[in-house]
Amino acid sequence: MMVRKLDGWLAAKVGGELVMMNAQKGNYIGLSEVGARVWELMDSTQDFEAICAELDREFDVVPEICRAEVKAFLEDLVEHGAVAIDRA
Structure with a gap:
């Protein structure tokens, strides 16, 4: 799964x-420290697995839980129009 930031966000x-x-659009989003890190990681990679692997290294988290939470977070950003997900 690949993810990418969409234009128009400051x-x-x-x-x-x-x-x-x-x-x-006049939309505002506040991201936690981990959410901010995911956003930053998307500058260097758009690969979901690579993002999760880096979070696994940086935070004390169970890999399966990390992937589930990052997936849910990214889907929330899709609803806000901040990212797009390519599941192919």
Whole structure:
């Protein structure tokens, strides 16, 4: 599964979180530290498994739980129009 950021989103760090805004749509999203890290990782890779592998290395998490939570997080970002997922 591949993921990619969609255009039109501005992002800024506020403390340990990331605040994102789509000026065209007027949407705002606040991401936790882990969500912000996923967003950052998408700058260097669009591969879901590579993102999860890096999170496994950086955080104390069970790999299966990490994958399930990252998948749910990305699907939420799809609903907000921030990312697209290619399941092929």
